[in-house]
Amino acid sequence: MTILIPAGFVIERQYDASPERVFACYSSAKEKLAWLGCHSNWSYSVFEFREGGREIGGDPTESPAYAFEGVYHQIIENRRIAYAYRMTRDGEFFASSVTSIELEPHAGGTKLTFSEQSLFTDGPDTPALREEGTNWGLDQLGPFLETRKATA
C-alpha cells in the first residue's frame, strides 16, 4: 500500500508595492520566470492566465527533471489567484496541491497571503521542502519588485 502525506502551510508577506504590481508578477509568464527562478532552465509550454486556463512548466535539462501541471480556478484581478496542480519528478507523480494567493492593500503596500494544501507521496520531495521553497520564492519577490520600481 502506497502512502500519501497530507500537508499544508500559510505564509504571509508584506511588500512595498501596490497589489496591482504584485499581481503583475504572477499574471505574465515573462515576469513570473524573472523572479520565481528556483530552477535555472524552467520554461512554460502553456501559460493561460485565466479561469479554467492551464499552466504547464518544467525544466527537462535537470536531473531529476521536475514538471508542473496546473489549472487556474479563480482569478480576481489584483486580489486573488486560486489554482490546483500536480507535480512530477522524471515523469512520476509525487504531489498535488490546491493553492490560493490573496493580495490586500496594507500599510501603503501589499499583504500577500499564500495558502496551500498538499498531498505528497513518500519520496525525496517532502512537504517541508515545499514550504522552504515557497518561502525562498516569496523572498525573491521583494527585491524583484524593487528592481521593477527602479525601472518604472
Added chain:
Amino acid sequence: MTATIHATFVVERAYDASPERVFFALSDPDARRRWFMDAEGFTSITYEPDFRVGAREFFQFGVGPMNREMTNVHHIHDIIPNERIVLSYAMGWVGEPPFSASLATFELIPEGPGTRLRFTEQGAYLNDEADHALMREHGWKQILERLASEIAGHPQAA
C-alpha cells in the same frame, strides 16, 4: 472581498467488496454516472468523464427545484488501479467564478474481505460561506452512501 477559507476533512466508509470492485465503481463511466450524477435533488445535464491521468472531466447539474445550473470540472492527477485516485475539482454556478477548488483523494485500503475507502478533501472555499466545508463533508457522506448502493445493486461487468 473575503478571504479564501482552506479546510480539510476525511470521510471513511467500509464496503463489503474487494478493492477491485470498489475501484471499478469509482472508475467505470456507467457506474460513475449512477452514483455521482443521478442523485436526489440533482438533474444530470452534461456528463463527460475521461478517467485518465492528466485528463479533464466536465459535469453539469441542475440543482434544486429551480434547476440552477452548476458545473464541476475535474482534473485527474494520479491513478493507481485498486489503490488510489487523486484529482482536483472546481465547482461553480454557470456564469460565475467557481466557489471552490479542491483536491479529492480516494484511498482503498483492504480490510478483511472488504475495503475501507478513505476520502480526503483539501478545499479552498472561495466565497463567503464559513460553513462550506461542513456542507461539503455532509455531501460526500451522502455520495459515499450512494457508492455503497451502487456496489450492492449492480454486479460488476465481466
